[in-house]
Amino acid sequence: MKKVTTASLLAMKQNGEKITVITAYDASFAKLFDEQGIDVTLIGDSLGMVLQGQDDTLPVSVDDIAYHTRSVRKGTQRAFVVADMPFMSYATREQTFQSAGKLMAAGASMVKLEGGSWLADTFRDLNDRGVPVCGHLGLTPQSVHVFGGFKVQGRSELQAEKILEEALILEKAGMQLLVLECIPTALGQKISQALSIPVIGIGAGPHTDGQVLVMHDMLGISANYMPKFSKNYLAQCGDIRSAVSQYIEEVRDGRFPDAEHSFN
Ligand code: KIV
Numbered sequence: 001m002k003k004v005t006t007a008s009l010l011a012m013k014q015n016g017e018k019i020t021v022i023t024a025y026d027a028s029f030a031k032l033f034d035e036q037g038i039d040v041t042l043i044g045d046s047l048g049m050v051l052q053g054q055d056d057t058l059p060v061s062v063d064d065i066a067y068h069t070r071s072v073r074k075g076t077q078r079a080f081v082v083a084d085m086p087f088m089s090y091a092t093r094e095q096t097f098q099s100a101g102k103l104m105a106a107g108a109s110m111v112k113l114e115g116g117s118w119l120a121d122t123f124r125d126l127n128d129r130g131v132p133v134c135g136h137l138g139l140t141p142q143s144v145h146v147f148g149g150f151k152v153q154g155r156s157e158l159q160a161e162k163i164l165e166e167a168l169i170l171e172k173a174g175m176q177l178l179v180l181e182c183i184p185t186a187l188g189q190k191i192s193q194a195l196s197i198p199v200i201g202i203g204a205g206p207h208t209d210g211q212v213l214v215m216h217d218m219l220g221i222s223a224n225y226m227p228k229f230s231k232n233y234l235a236q237c238g239d240i241r242s243a244v245s246q247y248i249e250e251v252r253d254g255r256f257p258d259a260e261h262s263f264n
Contacts, residue, residue, distance in 0.1 A: 004039050004080040006110070006132055006176050012039070012209070013198040019210025020248045021200050022218065025051055025068040029215060030075030036244040038079050040200075042112065042212060043069045045084040045142070050216040053223060057141050060086040062099045066106040073107025082134055082177070083108035087142045096122055100131045110177065114140035116166035120173035127174035135175045137163050138204065139182035150227075152203070152263050154183040160190075167191050167199075179212060180204040182229065185262045203229030205262040211251045218247055229261045 002008070012019050024030040024041040033041055047068060048060040062085070069083045083106070089099035090113055100111050111126070112134040113119055123133045138153045147153070154160045164187070167178060178199045180188055185205025192199040192208045201208030213230055216222040219240065220232035233243035250256035 001078050003078055006080075009039070009080065009177065009198050010196075013196075018252050018254070019198055019200060020251045021210055021212035022244070022247070023047075023050075023212070023214045023216075024072045024075075025215075027071045027075030030072040030079075032075075032241065033215075033244060034076050034079050036241060037248055038244070039210070040080045040082060040212075041072055041076060043072055043081070043083045043108070044112075044214065045086045046214045048086075049224070050214060050222055056144050058087045058144075060084075062086060062089045062102050066102050069103055069106040069108050080110070081108050082110045082112055085111050085113045090119075090122060093122070093125065096125065097129065100126055100129075104131055110134050112136055112177075112179065114142045116162075117169040120169055123170060123173040123175055132176050133174060134177040134179060135167070135170045136179040136181065137166055137170075138180045141181075150182070152182045152184070154187045160184070160187045163187065164191055164194060167195055171195050171197055180208060182263065184264055186264075201257075203227065203257075203261075203263060206254060206257050211256065213247065219243060229257060229263070231256060231261055 019039050021040040022038050023044040025047050045057040045060040048054040048057040065083050083103040085099050090096040103111050110132040114136040126133050154163045180201050182203040188201050188204030189207035198209040200210040200212050202212045217230035219234040233247050237243040237246050
């Protein structure tokens with residue numbers, strides 16, 4: 001069994017193999033996902049909403065993410081483990097190093113930060129210190145109050161151009177993976193083609209290099225609402241292992257996401 005690495009993820013993009021990603025927060029689910037062959041597990045700050053019952057991700061702390069990262073790491077043998085840097089944990093250079101250091105020490109192999117070109121120096125700083133970085137553009141939930149709600153981004157030509165430009169700037173600054181959330185399918189395709197690094201979509205259409213879902217959404221057990229881009233695989237398959245395996249299969253063969261789970 002070969003461990004997934006930044007190099008193997010890049011090779012998957014180059015070979016046209018889709019990358020499968022799911023959020024995980026504990027050792028038992030991490031082990032189950034790993035056994036089914038998921039490529040990447042993400043300790044997302046979505047845990048604020050699906051585990052803690054918060055309205056958004058803003059109250060999540062670095063210690064929260066570190067706690068769940070330690071658990072996920074224990075359950076993982078093959079998958080690549082990415083941990084979210086929570087809201088305001090990378091507002092200053094000092095904070096960035098402290099937060100990233102804690103998450104890498106907890107077992108992450110990469111950290112994910114939300115935001116555009118203003119993060120370029122931060123990405124360079126982290127890379128220089130041995131921390132691989134994943135970006136997150138489009139609908140960045142930590143900025144929900146700036147957006148005025150969880151809304152599709154990049155629908156106007158100007159907005160779309162800006163997101164593409166930011167992606168290119170961050171790639172140049174050392175970003176090795178990018179999550180694109182809630183953007184039109186055509187923009188997801190354009191950015192994935194423009195970048196050399198793997199691009200993972202969630203509500204970004206079928207043409208990105210991989211897909212990510214929040215595990216509670218794909219199992220249909222989220223307390224609140226089910227986003228349009230998500231799909232309840234447990235309802236379709238009847239048990240959790242089959243649900244995860246079906247999700248992986250549908251991403252790999254391009255059946256997920258279809259038009260019903262994408263935006264124009
Ligand atoms: O926090 C999270 O789970 C995420 C995914 C939705 C990509 O950032």
